[in-house]
Amino acid sequence: MVSRSLPFVPTYKAEDGWDALGDPTRRAIIASLAERPKAVGELAAVLPISRPAVSQHLRVLKDAGLVTDRAAGTRRVYRLNPAGVAALRDQLDTYWSRALESFRDVAERPGEEES
Numbered sequence: 001m002v003s004r005s006l007p008f009v010p011t012y013k014a015e016d017g018w019d020a021l022g023d024p025t026r027r028a029i030i031a032s033l034a035e036r037p038k039a040v041g042e043l044a045a046v047l048p049i050s051r052p053a054v055s056q057h058l059r060v061l062k063d064a065g066l067v068t069d070r071a072a073g074t075r076r077v078y079r080l081n082p083a084g085v086a087a088l089r090d091q092l093d094t095y096w097s098r099a100l101e102s103f104r105d106v107a108e109r110p111g112e113e114e115s
Contacts, residue, residue, distance in 0.1 A: 037079035
């Protein structure tokens with residue numbers, strides 16, 4: 001009974017957008033959805049994984065707030081969530097600003113040598 005002796009490993013779970021984007025398949029899905037909204041079948045056609053696997057990755061992206069979906073007949077169409085993507089961009093802008101400020105502080109120190 002292997003399942004009883006091993007703890008559950010949350011393979012398809014991400015805490016936030018950055019965690020979700022840590023997987024190359026999810027990054028490929030995001031890149032594809034950046035072109036236009038698509039259904040699971042359209043995404044699976046260009047990825048080397050099954051439709052159920054695409055659905056699991058989309059669920060992670062949706063839970064992380066990076067994609068949204070809507071019903072279109074019998075299928076669901078996924079698109080990027082502008083608010084989720086904007087939140088990631090804001091975080092990157094913050095990191096970049098801090099890095100530039102730190103660089104400026106170091107560059108403006110007169111006559112100090114780095115050890």
